[in-house]
Amino acid sequence: MNYPRKPMKKILLSLSLLLLTLLFATNTLAASGKLEQDDGPYHVIMQTNPENFMANQAGTMTMIITNKATGQPVTGAKVMMSKSTMMSSNAGSNSGNMDGMTMSSSMDTQGGTAMQEQSNMGGMTMNSGSYMMEGMTFNQPGQWNQAITISSPLGDSTVNFPITVGKSGPNLVLIGSVAGVVVIVGLLAAMLKRKKN
Incomplete structure (x- = not known):
């Protein structure tokens, strides 16, 4: 009866590796979104984390200039x-432009918030010319416009990036991953119990 157990172990090991690979690949792909734009003397890359902002959930925006x-x-x-x-709203009467983002730092007298230049973050080296804003929260789902004004010896310029904010809901990747781990642990426990008998 040892013959069926060896293939079962190989199958369980393969399933475990497949689940872990899918988990890491999904998290890597969902880690950050990226948009690029040229304006004036600048090439600007906007990265967001998470890739898709959700209403009332904090996120981070990084500009690489x-x-x-x-x-x-x-x-x-x-x-x-x-x-x-x-830019657009699900509520019919609110179809015009409206404010709806809050940030961890306060607005200054010019009606904007300074993005902080970053050289490293949590021990991770960042690209030179990276500017970050953490704690961004949008109050409702929809299409948003984010204006960024850049001033340097090269000149002044304003870039506008579209941002899509989704409805917040359950994290299906996390739920699926936990369910997969529970199934694998259950199968391993059943195998160990069978082996003892």
Whole structure:
């Protein structure tokens, strides 16, 4: 009766590795979204974490700014984030622009929030010319516009990025991963119990 157990162990090991691979691949793909845009002397890459913002859930936005002509990072710039405006709304009467984003830091007198230049974050080295805003929260789902104003010796420029905010709900990746782990642990426990008998 040892013959059936060896294939079962191989199947369980293969399933475990497949589940872990899927879990890491999904988390890596969902880790950050990315949009690129040229404006004036700048090439700007916007990255968000998580990739898809959800209503009333905090997220992080990073701007990577380079000189469009040379590709060199733009460091020491003043990067201001305006309040996000909603371009469309699910509520019929609120179809115009409206404020709806809150941030962990306060707005200054110019009606914007300075993004902080980053060289490293939590021991992880970041690209030169990276500017970050943490704790962004949108109050409802829909299409939003985010304006970023950049000032440096290269000149002043404003870039606008579209942001789609979804309805918050259950994390299906996490639920599926937990269910998969529970199934594998149950199968392993059943195998060990059978082996003892």
